[in-house]
Amino acid sequence: xxxxxxxxxxxxxxxxxxxxxxxxxxxxxxxxxxxxxxxxxxxxxxxxxxxxxxxxxxxxxxxxxxxxxxxxxxxxxxxxxxxxxxxxxxxxxxxxxxxxxxxxxxxxxxxxxxxxxxxxxxxxxxxxxxxxxxxxxxxxxxxxxxxxxxxxxxxxxxxxxxxxxxxxxxxxxxxxxxxxxxxxxxxxxxxxxxxxxxxxxxxxxxxxxxxxxxxxxxxxxxxxxxxxxxxxxxxxxxxxxxxxxxxxxxxxxxxxxxxxxxxxxxxxxxxxxxxxxxxxxxxxxxxxxxxxxxxxxxxxxxxxxxxxxxxxxxxxxxxxxxxxxxxxxxxxxxxxx
Amino acid sequence: xxxxxxxxxxxxxxxxxxxxxxxxxxxxxxxxxxxxxxxxxxxxxxxxxxxxxxxxxxxxxxxxxxxxxxxxxxxxxxxxxxxxxxxxxxxxxxxxxxxxxxxxxxxxxxxxxxxxxxxxxxxxxxxxxxxxxxxxxxxxxxxxxxxxxxxxxxxxxxxxxxxxxxxxxxxxxxxxxxxxxxxxxxxxxxxxxxxxxxxxxxxxxxxxxxxxxxxxxxxxxxxxxxxxxxxxxxxxxxxxxxxxxxxxxxxxxxxxxxxxxxxxxxxxxxxxxxxxxxxxxxxxxxxxxxxxxxxxxxxxxxxxxxxxxxxxxxxxxxxxxxxxxxxxxxxxxxxxxxxxxxxxxxxxxxxxxxxxxxxxxxxxxxxxxxxxxxxxxxxxxxxxxxxxxxxxxxxxxxxxxxxxxxxxxxxxxxxxxxxxxxxxxxxxxxxxxxxxxxxxxxxxxxxxxxxxxxxxxxxxxxxxxxxxxxxxxxxxxxxxxxxxxxxxxxxxxxxxxxxxxxxxxxx
Numbered sequence: 001x002x003x004x005x006x007x008x009x010x011x012x013x014x015x016x017x018x019x020x021x022x023x024x025x026x027x028x029x030x031x032x033x034x035x036x037x038x039x040x041x042x043x044x045x046x047x048x049x050x051x052x053x054x055x056x057x058x059x060x061x062x063x064x065x066x067x068x069x070x071x072x073x074x075x076x077x078x079x080x081x082x083x084x085x086x087x088x089x090x091x092x093x094x095x096x097x098x099x100x101x102x103x104x105x106x107x108x109x110x111x112x113x114x115x116x117x118x119x120x121x122x123x124x125x126x127x128x129x130x131x132x133x134x135x136x137x138x139x140x141x142x143x144x145x146x147x148x149x150x151x152x153x154x155x156x157x158x159x160x161x162x163x164x165x166x167x168x169x170x171x172x173x174x175x176x177x178x179x180x181x182x183x184x185x186x187x188x189x190x191x192x193x194x195x196x197x198x199x200x201x202x203x204x205x206x207x208x209x210x211x212x213x214x215x216x217x218x219x220x221x222x223x224x225x226x227x228x229x230x231x232x233x234x235x236x237x238x239x240x241x242x243x244x245x246x247x248x249x250x251x252x253x254x255x256x257x258x259x260x261x262x263x264x265x266x267x268x269x270x271x272x273x274x275x276x277x278x279x280x281x282x283x284x285x286x287x288x289x290x291x292x293x294x295x296x297x298x299x300x301x302x303x304x305x306x307x308x309x310x311x312x313x314x315x316x317x318x319x320x321x322x323x324x325x326x327x328x329x330x331x332x333x334x335x336x337x
Numbered sequence: 338x339x340x341x342x343x344x345x346x347x348x349x350x351x352x353x354x355x356x357x358x359x360x361x362x363x364x365x366x367x368x369x370x371x372x373x374x375x376x377x378x379x380x381x382x383x384x385x386x387x388x389x390x391x392x393x394x395x396x397x398x399x400x401x402x403x404x405x406x407x408x409x410x411x412x413x414x415x416x417x418x419x420x421x422x423x424x425x426x427x428x429x430x431x432x433x434x435x436x437x438x439x440x441x442x443x444x445x446x447x448x449x450x451x452x453x454x455x456x457x458x459x460x461x462x463x464x465x466x467x468x469x470x471x472x473x474x475x476x477x478x479x480x481x482x483x484x485x486x487x488x489x490x491x492x493x494x495x496x497x498x499x500x501x502x503x504x505x506x507x508x509x510x511x512x513x514x515x516x517x518x519x520x521x522x523x524x525x526x527x528x529x530x531x532x533x534x535x536x537x538x539x540x541x542x543x544x545x546x547x548x549x550x551x552x553x554x555x556x557x558x559x560x561x562x563x564x565x566x567x568x569x570x571x572x573x574x575x576x577x578x579x580x581x582x583x584x585x586x587x588x589x590x591x592x593x594x595x596x597x598x599x600x601x602x603x604x605x606x607x608x609x610x611x612x613x614x615x616x617x618x619x620x621x622x623x624x625x626x627x628x629x630x631x632x633x634x635x636x637x638x639x640x641x642x643x644x645x646x647x648x649x650x651x652x653x654x655x656x657x658x659x660x661x662x663x664x665x666x667x668x669x670x671x672x673x674x675x676x677x678x679x680x681x682x683x684x685x686x687x688x689x690x691x692x693x694x695x696x697x698x699x700x701x702x703x704x705x706x707x708x709x710x711x712x713x714x715x716x717x718x719x720x721x722x723x724x725x726x727x728x729x730x731x732x733x734x735x736x737x738x739x740x741x742x743x744x745x746x747x748x749x750x751x752x753x754x755x756x757x758x759x760x761x762x763x764x765x766x767x768x769x770x771x772x773x774x775x776x777x778x779x780x781x782x783x784x785x786x787x788x789x790x791x792x793x794x795x796x797x798x799x800x801x802x803x804x805x806x807x808x809x810x811x812x813x814x815x816x817x818x819x820x821x822x823x824x825x826x827x828x829x830x831x832x833x834x835x836x837x838x839x840x841x842x843x844x
Contacts (some may be wrong), residue, residue, distance in 0.1 A: 202704045203696040205725040210693055213684035220641070220673045220680065221748070222665040281684060 013278035014104075015325060020293050027300035034303050037177055041185070047076070047295035048184035049243045053266035054273070054287045055195045056239030060121070060198060061270060061282035063232045064212040065114065068125040070240035070324025071263030072132035073106050077257075079136040079246025081165070082145035082254025089159035095246055096165075103241025104234050106132065112229030125233075130264075135258060145254030161252050182244050188288075191239065196284035208232060209281070264312070268319045269294055275325040293318070342367040342501050342533035343388070343406070343419075350383055357383045359396070359557040365502060365533040373537045374552035374577045376792045381537055384554070385394075385504055388535075389421040390414035402501065415443070422508060424490050429491030430479045432558035436487045437462035437475040469493040469523055478737065483514030492523070503527065504535045507628075509543055521546055527614035539626040541570060544783065553577040557661045573627075574831035578793050585777075587818050589802045593617025596786035597638070597656075602647035604633045608810030610647055615756065620779060622789045622818075624830055630810035631790045632674065635760040638788070639671040640664040652755060654791030667693065668819030670749040674761035674790075681733055681747040687728035688715035690744050695752055706841050714751060722747040723773050732782050739770025746774055750781055759789045762794050775800040794826060802814070808832045 028035040053070045060067040077099040084095040106128060113124040141152050147160045172179035174188070199205035210218040214262050219225045247259055271277070272293055273286025296313055297318065306314075341638040343365040346655055350358040353787060357380045365371055388399070390408030399406040401417055410415035414421075414627040423429055430439050437455075438445065440462040459475045466475070473482055479490060495503065505524075509517040524547060538544055544551065551568055553561035561576025563569055597615040605799035608630065615621055624639065625631045636642035638649070640658030649656045651667055660663035661671070673679035692711050693701055699710045713799045715729040715746040722743040726736060731740060746762055759778065763771045778787060778800055791797050797804050798818060806813040813829050 136747055149731040155622075197705075203706055204704060206689070206696055206706060207693075209684065210682050213682045214678070216678055217673075217680050217682055219691070220671070222662045223693075224660075305657050319712060 004230040005214055007174075007181055009278070012275075012325065015278075016272070016275045016293070016322065017277070017289070020289070020296065021289060023293075023296055023300065027296070027303070030055040031300055031303040034300060037180060039303070040301060041180055041182065043292070043295040043299045044188070046298065047269075047291040048188040049183070049246050050262060050265040050269060051188045051288060051291035052191050052243040052246070053240050054269035055101070055284060056236035056289050057266055057270045058233045058273065058284055058287045059196065059208070059235040059239075062205070062208045062212050064215060065121040065229060065232060066125065067107075067233060067236040068108065068111060068122060068263065068267075069106060069128040069132060069268055070236060070243075072129040072136075073103050073237050073240035073243035074247060074262050075259040076106075076132045076136045077103060077241035078251070079140075079145065079254045079256070080161075080216050081245055081248045082161070083139060085161055085165065086145050086147055086149070086159040086254065087139075087151065087157045088156045092162040092165035094149045099241045099245050100238055103237040103239070103244075105237070106241075107234035107237025108230060110237065111233035114233070115226045115229050123297060140157055140254075140256075143258050147318065161249075165249050166252055167249070167253070169246050182282070184250070187242075187246065191242075192284060192288045195235075195239075196288075199284050204228070204231075212281070234334075261312075264315065265291075265294055268315055271319060272322040275322040290322075340367050341365060342402060342557055344400040346387075346398050346400075348384070348387065348399070349395045350380075350387065350392070351395055353800075358387075358394070361554075361557075361559055363515065363559065364550065364556050365535055366549075367501070367533045368528055368531045369549040370528055370534045370536050371536055372537065372544050372548040372551045373554065374544070374551060374573060374796040378576060379577070380557040381554055382506075385421065385506060385537070388414070388502075389419055389506065399402055415498055416831075418499065419504070420495040420498055420500035420502070420504065421504040422488070424506040424508070425813075428486070429494070430487050432480040432487075433478065435476050435478050435785065436466070436471075436473050436482070436490060438464045438661075439479050440494050442494060443498070465493050465497045466490075468496060470519065483516075485519070487510050488512070488520070489523075492520075496502075496527075500532060502535065503532045503536070506537045507539070508536075509538065509540060509781060517543065524615070539628055541574075541626075544573075545570065571828040571831045575827045578795070578827070578830070585799075587798075587802065589817060589819065590618045590783070592619055593784070594652075596652060597703055599652075599786075600648050600652040602649065603645040603810075604630050604637060605810040606625075606643075606645055611751065611812040613704040613805065613812060613815075614828060615788060617786055618783055618800045620782050620787040620789060621803045621805060622791055622797035623807050623812075624791055624794055624797045624807045624826065625807035626792060626830060629807045629830075631807055632760065632793075633810065634807065635671060635758055635788075635790055638664070638756070638758055643647055668753070668755040669758070670694070670752070670754045670756070671760060672746045672762055673751050674764060675763070676745045680748075682742060683734055683762055685733055686730045687724065687733055687736070688717065688735045691715045691718050691729075691748050693749065694748060698752070718751060720746045722750075722777060737770075739766035739773075742766045742770060743774060743777075746777070750777065754785045756786045759787070761791060763793075771796070772799070794823065794830070806830055 019086050033039060057067050057070055068214060074206060080102055081099050083093040084090050084098055085092065110125055110128055113119045114121050118217050143149065147157060151157055166185065171183045173181045173183065175181045199208065207223045210223060211225050211228055214224055246263065248254065251258060269291035270282060270287045271284060272290030274281060276286035276289045294315060297314060301311060301314065341364045345361055345363040346658060348358055348361040351694065360828055369492065372379055383392065387394050389410045391551055392411050393409065406417060408417060431442065437459040441458050462475050469489050469492055471486060471493055473486055508520060512520065528534060529801045536547060548568055550564040551573045553573050555577060561573060564575050583641060593616050595614050596617050599613045601610040603610040622633065623631055635645050640663050656667060658667065682693060688711055692714060696706060700706045712729060718825050719726065719729055724743045726740065733744065742762065746759065749757060762774055766774065778789065789800055798821065801818050803815065804818050804821065805815045805824065806826060808829065809832065
């Protein structure tokens with residue numbers, strides 16, 4: 001009995017890390033070239049943007065909410081940054097600042113809808129998602145933004161993406177091997193570290209977890225529940241818009257068709273994060289590992305020449321397994337304790 | 338001799354080691370209204386759940402009209418003729434559907450045929466509605482009805498099953514006086530038709546109006562049964578709340594300066610305004626039944642609710658908190674009642690549950706929390722409060738109810754308060770934990786005012802320097818806790834001065 005529960009505990013705690021290690025070993029053996037610095041970097045680069053978005057969602061999950069609008073915020077930031085630089089011909093700094101402001105603003109509206117207007121979180125952010133998907137296409141009548149495009153009023157857009165802006169998404173830092181680590185990976189690590197420290201080690205993170213666990217009790221203990229909830233959505237919106245800026249910098253154009261997978265990947269990463277180390281709750285470290293997991297899986301499958309259209313299926317399957325890990329096993333653990 | 342519609346013999350029910358019902362014997366005579374009284378945790382709701390098939394008894398028999406009765410589902414109970422109207426009105430109706438669909442819901446759910454025939458449905462529903470005097474249009478969504486009408490819908494639906502037994506759980510708790518009167522008339526009609534009614538309530542005015550007999554529950558046993566007229570209402574309250582001689586000696590300390598001054602405070606629009614002053618060093622207990630306004634008083638002082646009128650002063654300064662955070666900023670703390678929904682953070686360990694309200698005290702640069710400072714405090718509080726646990730890092734839910742409650746009370750003792758409010762601090766804790774908590778409350782009471790709100794008089798006698806009775810949203814009496822005349826307090830709690838009785842009977 002006790003051996004059995006201990007085994008289950010171990011499985012819950014290290015199951016996902018073991019699964020990931022197994023995956024790494026499997027791909028290293030069966031996909032030649034998988035185990036190389038450049039392949040590793042490619043994995044990191046592919047998870048950088050979804051990872052940043054996932055860390056934002058994590059903040060909303062911590063307070064017991066959910067943010068479905070992150071994908072749309074990111075693509076809106078992608079279009080907005082392109083519009084600012086290409087059409088308005090303003091600097092990269094202005095573009096970045098406006099994008100982050102837009103993200104924070106969307107987060108604020110989400111938060112107000114949820115806290116003040118009492119719209120359920122899934123519905124509020126779903127509505128916001130549709131709104132943004134539509135809104136970002138209006139200024140260009142649904143077309144992508146690039147230098148030399150003709151605007152609806154007949155003029156030609158003359159602005160360009162500045163070198164500095166493109167560097168955010170394309171520059172690589174020398175690390176043992178020349179041009180090894182993309183800048184976006186550095187951004188991911190910094191954001192992950194900040195969110196992790198904020199949620200785990202500051203008073204604010206503590207209170208946000210308290211809200212997610214029992215909002216009523218937190219309120220009666222003097223926690224400003226509404227303020228923290230709004231803040232969580234603003235963190236989510238801001239990080240999503242930052243992810244959008246990095247996407248724009250990588251693409252070098254305001255591509256309307258990009259970023260469709262961001263929501264699924266980011267949400268999957270955050271939810272897989274529940275299962276990492278048996279946390280059973282949203283956490284920044286788990287989210288980062290979850291994002292990495294998705295990245296490893298996709299890179300490995302790509303290198304084994306699995307068709308692209310099987311990827312969503314595999315991601316979905318992994319997510320379902322992770323959710324079972326989290327809810328079936330950890331719920332039993334806490335009840336039994 | 339009236340016939341018993343339901344007879345329960347030697348019913349027992351335990352949840353784990355916790356014995357909730359211990360040898361219950363109960364008769365429900367046909368054509369009578371039997372009132373069931375009992376404080377929170379007395380076992381009333383478990384008893385009702387067994388009667389209506391939600392839970393099964395561990396031991397004991399039920400006879401329904403002389404036949405063995407052991408429902409295994411709520412549906413079986415309904416078929417057997419036992420119908421329950423729950424306290425929360427919205428549990429009994431589907432607010433998005435119209436009146437007719439609600440009335441016919443059971444038949445729709447039982448389901449025959451694929452399509453609903455609207456006109457036929459509405460005609461049948463109208464018949465059912467007429468029986469209870471419900472005049473709302475059949476096509477109106479229930480969400481647009483008043484609470485009283487919604488309850489009529491729930492009752493009407495219940496009655497369409499031709500019940501032998503009707504169980505009502507605090508049915509008037511959200512009704513106005515006029516609406517309650519309409520309900521009483523309806524119940525009296527049912528009584529005349531021979532339905533056995535079990536009426537659960539704490540409202541003495543309801544009980545006086547309706548009861549043919551009163552049963553009292555306490556700690557899982559029937560502690561009193563009153564059938565002789567005139568019914569002994571204060572005897573019933575005494576049986577419900579119980580009273581054993583306490584072993585706690587109270588030495589009333591010297592009164593300090595006034596801390597909280599309430600004047601002309603009105604908690605509800607209809608209630609009488611009252612004054613109350615709490616002084617430093619003293620522990621004041623407010624005793625009242627469920628619905629007496631105790632909770633409202635606590636919420637008002639803690640910024641959760643606003644008073645209808647009147648003023649509050651704290652240390653001579655005007656005091657009108659708009660949120661718990663503002664109350665805490667003025668050093669008014671409250672350990673809330675019902676710890677599971679209002680206090681415990683289930684995902685946190687014991688230490689983090691202790692430090693929740695005062696995390697600022699444990700955080701420094703960039704609001705980073707110092708685990709060391711947190712641990713020091715929780716280890717100290719665990720020993721001060723006498724929490725039985727292995728470590729401060731244990732999950733809070735691994736503790737027994739009494740130990741959880743020690744953490745919830747101890748949470749507010751970590752800082753110096755001006756006013757400490759404890760709303761039902763002894764709810765769901767064993768007698769030893771109750772003594773421990775009471776001793777802690779008293780040991781630390783110097784310098785601050787302490788307000789303890791309780792239902793059971795025993796608890797007040799154990800902890801308080803002064804005992805105040807609350808009833809119908811207003812304070813009734815105020816006396817020091819020495820040589821207390823228990824019977825007279827019980828009478829006040831039960832709101833039963835004789836003139837009130839005759840006045841109501843005359844009406």
